[in-house]
Amino acid sequence: MPPFDVSEGDPFGPHNLPYGVFSRVGSAERTVGVRLGDHVLDAGAAALALDSPYASLLARPSLNPLLAAGRTAWSDVRRALTAWMTVRQEEIAGFFHPLSAVTLHLPFEVADYVDFYASENHARNVGQIFRPDAADSLTPNWKHLPIGYHGRSGTVVVSGTDVVRPSGQRKAPTDPAPVFGPSVRLDIEAEVGFVVGVPSAMGTPVGLGEFREHVFGLCLLNDWSARDVQAWEYVPLGPFLGKSFATSVSAWITPLDALEHARVAPPRRTHALLPYLDDAGPDAEPGGYDLRISVAINGHVVSEPPFSTMYWTAAQQLAHMTVNGASLRTGDLYGSGTVSGPEAGQRGSLLELTWNGRDPLELPDGKRTFLEDGDVVTLSAWAPGPGGVRVGLGEVVGRIVAG
Structure with a gap:
């Protein structure tokens, strides 16, 4: 079966076409690839062979040139790739x-990295764990701005x-003084990352309605x-060494254009928002994304x-940032x-799943409160696509390996 004849309903079919960067085994040369089924298209080589005007964006060792090219180019390249494969x-x-x-390989050169705290369920769980006697498990600012x-x-x-x-x-x-050594409470956080393509000028905020002009996927x-x-360490300035040692991302960047059928309205707003965050207005980016994530150990x-x-939403986060x-x-x-999510089986960290170690998880290979050396964590996900197919x-x- 030719690689472009993917089975019907394949989540990596021509309706998806995520981008990555790869090298062939035995070669150090990296190039942009586009996934189709269980194969990857050498998009740069294909563009050169077809004398495509997009070869300068695709025959590269990183996605950054394509990211910087902007929304019109992103759409044009996607249409070209779809035509090539059909x-x-x-x-x-x-x-x-x-x-x-x-x-x-890491598909793009990471510039700045910011992490938010956007799930009310997660924030309430954390508040209940660490502030069980508080009148409200959320901090006073939580419903007014995306904390990051x-x-x-x-x-x-x-x-x-x-x-x-x-x-x-x-x-x-209960310890009289701090000690130094390997972390004994190593955890995960299941998240979605958003990749910025088009830069903005310093001193110029990016509004809610400009989200899709700047974010590639x-x-x-x-x-x-x-x-x-x-x-x-976190009092008073927040996360530092407890977070900065590693952040893992998938090798494939899914363009926003592949997720049109996954767009949904966010939860009901319970507090009035300041104008720059108010996503009820006519120019605001509509809502979030229906992504179904799975966490496996x-x-x-x-x-x-x-x-x-x-x-x-990601648009509100970009506006606030x-x-x-x-x-x-x-x-x-x-x-x-x-x-x-709101249910016990929908929590995205071991901190919540085990309620800070109080309720160990029962796994086939033993109990877990936090991660042990040798544990392999896998995040996967899909989103609704056209005609009921999954993206x-x-x-x-x-x-996890010992330090």
């Missing part, structure tokens, strides 16, 4: 490679990269978290968080924050 199949057949015969922190772009890694258990200071409430993201390090599914429940005049750069990455998102896999 009416020019024979001409590009030689440029497909089995996924098993390639190495996938700046991360470390240099430690964003592609799926399949081992995660070394971090060391740092930690101090339990999305990917799955695992915001690894050392809870014991984080708990000791050593192949055993432990949670299925629904992204449609996220209170703050730039409202002070902060500029966007090509390759900026921002995470949604942990995705958690697959590239998975994120990470194995």
